[in-house]
Amino acid sequence: xxxxxxxxxxxxxxxxxxxxxxxxxxxxxxxxxxxxxxxxxxxxxxxxxxxxxxxxxxxxxxxxxxxxxxxxxxxxxxxxxxxxxxxxxxxxxxxxxxxxxxxxxxxxxxxxxxxxxxxxxxxxxxxxxxxxxxxxxxxxxxxxxxxxxxxxxxxxxxxxxxxxxxxxxxxxxxxxxxxxxxxxxxxxxxxxxxxxxxxxxxxxxxxxxxxxxxxxxxxxxxxxxxxxxxxxxxxxxxxxxxxxxxxxxxxxxxxxxxxxxxxxxxxxxxxxxxxxxxxxxxxxxxxxxxxxxxxxxxxxxxxxxxxxxxxxxxxxxxxxxxxxxxxxxxxxxxxxxxxxxxxxxxxxxxxxxxxxxxxxxxxxx
Ligand code: KG4
Ligand code: ZN
Numbered sequence: 404x405x406x407x408x409x410x411x412x413x414x415x416x417x418x419x420x421x422x423x424x425x426x427x428x429x430x431x432x433x434x435x436x437x438x439x440x441x442x443x444x445x446x447x448x449x450x451x452x453x454x455x456x457x458x459x460x461x462x463x464x465x466x467x468x469x470x471x472x473x474x475x476x477x478x479x480x481x482x483x484x485x486x487x488x489x490x491x492x493x494x495x496x497x498x499x500x501x502x503x504x505x506x507x508x509x510x511x512x513x514x515x516x517x518x519x520x521x522x523x524x525x526x527x528x529x530x531x532x533x534x535x536x537x538x539x540x541x542x543x544x545x546x547x548x549x550x551x552x553x554x555x556x557x558x559x560x561x562x563x564x565x566x567x568x569x570x571x572x573x574x575x576x577x578x579x580x581x582x583x584x585x586x587x588x589x590x591x592x593x594x595x596x597x598x599x600x601x602x603x604x605x606x607x608x609x610x611x612x613x614x615x616x617x618x619x620x621x622x623x624x625x626x627x628x629x630x631x632x633x634x635x636x637x638x639x640x641x642x643x644x645x646x647x648x649x650x651x652x653x654x655x656x657x658x659x660x661x662x663x664x665x666x667x668x669x670x671x672x673x674x675x676x677x678x679x680x681x682x683x684x685x686x687x688x689x690x691x692x693x694x695x696x697x698x699x700x701x702x703x704x705x706x707x708x709x710x711x712x713x714x715x716x717x718x719x720x721x722x723x724x725x726x727x728x729x730x731x732x733x734x735x736x737x738x739x740x741x742x743x744x745x746x747x748x749x750x751x752x753x754x755x756x757x758x759x760x761x762x763x764x765x766x767x768x
Contacts, residue, residue: 424495424750427519428743429480431512432504432532433558434463435736436475440487441743446542448486449733449740450479461598462588469507476515483739494525496755498746501529502766503559509762517758526755528746531766532737533557536703537564537572538748539734539741547699547728554688556712557704557737558584558599561628561684563691566701569748574768576626576691583680583706586630590637590676594665604673605709611670613678613711616640618648620683626691633679641665645672681715688716692725701728708735 423443430437434457439449454471457463484491499516500509520527537553540546552575555562561583563576581589584601591600618636621629640648644656644664656664665672692700702716713729720727734740749755 424747425489425493426496426498426528426743426746426750427480427483427494428498428530428739428746429476429512429516430500430532430535430737430739430742431472431476431508431515432500432502433508433737434468434471435738436472436479436512437737437739437742438476438480438483439739439743440483440489441740441747442487442489444541444744444747446740446743447488448483449738449743450483450486451733451738452479458597461592463505465505465507468505469511472508472511476511480515491519491523494519494523496520496526496528496746496750497523498528498530498742498749500532500535500742501756501760502531502763504532504762504764506762506764509764513762521758526750527758527760528749528754529756529760530742530745530749531768532742533560533562533564534572534768535741535745537566537701538569538745539703539730539738540701540728541569541748542734542740542744543731545728547701547726549699550695550697551699551701551728552688552691552695552697553701553703554684554707554716555703556583556684556706558582558588558601558706560704561630563626563688565695565697569745570752570754572768575695576628576687578628578630579623581630581634583628583630583684584704586633586680587677587706587709589634593634593637593641594669594672595662601706601709604677605711607670607673608677608711609670609674611672611674613674615668615671616645616648616675618675618679620679620686626687626694628683628687630680630683633676633683637676677709677711681709681712684712685715685719689719689723692723698725699728700725701730703730703735705736708732 587601
């Protein structure tokens, strides 16, 4: 391992002594091209280029995502190294997202990481994107003690994960249909809001009454989730211009009435939808905590940026005596810092892969 000196405004501000593992991490599983550098478990740079090209299509277009990753990856990695004060020859390993994700998007990050690993003759670390979301909770202090439970809520996944150590975790509950992020994004789409709608529902919900409208809570056994029924009920609710959330031909409103209803009640509708998504999530999380007896509770994934979920989790935790951990905003949505911290623990375990390791769109744990 080599020394690394970090400069800012030409002044030496940091010094990496010999033998502190320095890892460059790359994330490219969906529509964020990201790179981060981690020195001995401390994130020293975290750069994200969010692809705007998808907005006009109302969702991520896989081919466009791959192309944008190819354009972004060199400047993003360059910037992450520059911010860290490290040069390529000071890196000890390269970590990258191997799965799950869009296959073409994953391939761009993987090929880049493999090429660097080959050129620099340093080991390669494969990271599972969902495990990395969980370990985002180990980036900042205070860190949760093991074991902890993590509610991982992203655009493609909704899981309750029991984490016994950085390298030992298991999914104990998950969605049987849509993910929580999809529930936000699809609701937003029905309301005519652009993609990704989650942050916009959050924004309007802040000015609305969460008790204005009632949406049903699904009755799914065990620790699993379901959001598809909620989506259907929102669809009927809007088709009926708020008169009912079950299908009733006699209530069906004209497109004009529906648009007017949404326009006049957007904050209340968003607050009520958000409230139901959050109650579905927190009720199952509480059940998991009761069943496992674990009181260290974390949250992760893009939906954990939601202000209602963050405050709801904190107040539930206060009332039932949990130690609640919520990552900083920049570590909730997709980022490479979480890949770097996961890579760091794998590095300590000598958990490396060969250059011919494939990427996979889906990956079981
Ligand atoms: O973890 P993430 O960045 O990407 C995936 O791995 O899927 O999660 C993206 C999801 C999207 O569905 C987005 O709408 C949602 O996170 N999201 C939010 C908020 N910020 C991002 N949902 C609700 N409220 C937010 N503030
Ligand atoms: Zn993610």
